[in-house]
Amino acid sequence: MLKILILTGDAGESQEIYYAKYRLEEEGWTVHIAAPQKRVFHSVVHDFDPGYDTYVERPGYLVSADFGIDEIDPSHYDALVLPGGRAPEYLRNRPKALAITRHFVEKGKPIAANCHGPLLVAAAGGVKGKTLTCYADLVLDMAAAGGTYVNRDVVVDGSLVTVRGWPDNGPWMREFVKMLKTKTQ
Numbered sequence: 001m002l003k004i005l006i007l008t009g010d011a012g013e014s015q016e017i018y019y020a021k022y023r024l025e026e027e028g029w030t031v032h033i034a035a036p037q038k039r040v041f042h043s044v045v046h047d048f049d050p051g052y053d054t055y056v057e058r059p060g061y062l063v064s065a066d067f068g069i070d071e072i073d074p075s076h077y078d079a080l081v082l083p084g085g086r087a088p089e090y091l092r093n094r095p096k097a098l099a100i101t102r103h104f105v106e107k108g109k110p111i112a113a114n115c116h117g118p119l120l121v122a123a124a125g126g127v128k129g130k131t132l133t134c135y136a137d138l139v140l141d142m143a144a145a146g147g148t149y150v151n152r153d154v155v156v157d158g159s160l161v162t163v164r165g166w167p168d169n170g171p172w173m174r175e176f177v178k179m180l181k182t183k184t185q
Helices: 014-026 087-091 095-107 118-123 136-144 166-184
Strands: 003-007 030-035 040-047 056-064 079-082 111-114 155-157 160-163
Touching: 003 014, 003 095, 014 030, 014 040, 014 056, 014 111, 014 166, 030 056, 079 095, 079 118, 079 166, 087 118, 095 111, 095 118, 111 118, 111 166, 118 136, 160 166
Parallel strands: 003 030, 003 079, 079 111, 111 160
Antiparallel strands: 040 056, 155 160
């Protein structure tokens, strides 16, 4: 049975956290959520309102972290999920979160990154030479990290599955589940 780690925290995108968690559990796989501390944290919902130049942020669901990141040994997991929201912006500055992500990058283990999630992959050195998608305002960040951005609902490049945001959750998990099933056969 596969073990999958979701790495997020306060201001992680609700729909990306829970959609991934439940879709992967539906396959019978074990899914753990890790955040900076083992506690209940606050997720958010990013949406688009007329008259705003960028997304708006609303309170999302409360989410219980199964583990704090300092408790995580990434070698015990087969795959990594990086939801978006604002959580990846600060997690990429946490040495342990970066070490966890780098483990998956260096071992070539499957990574599913949504919206702002590719910021962690980039900080861990996993974007260089990759074609990917993400939230459109991160195009310069991905280029600076050596990646090539394309505006598609889902992009699979090697062991990396990326999407632009929560409206692409269906294609995101469709391709990630397909990848994980291929790796287990």
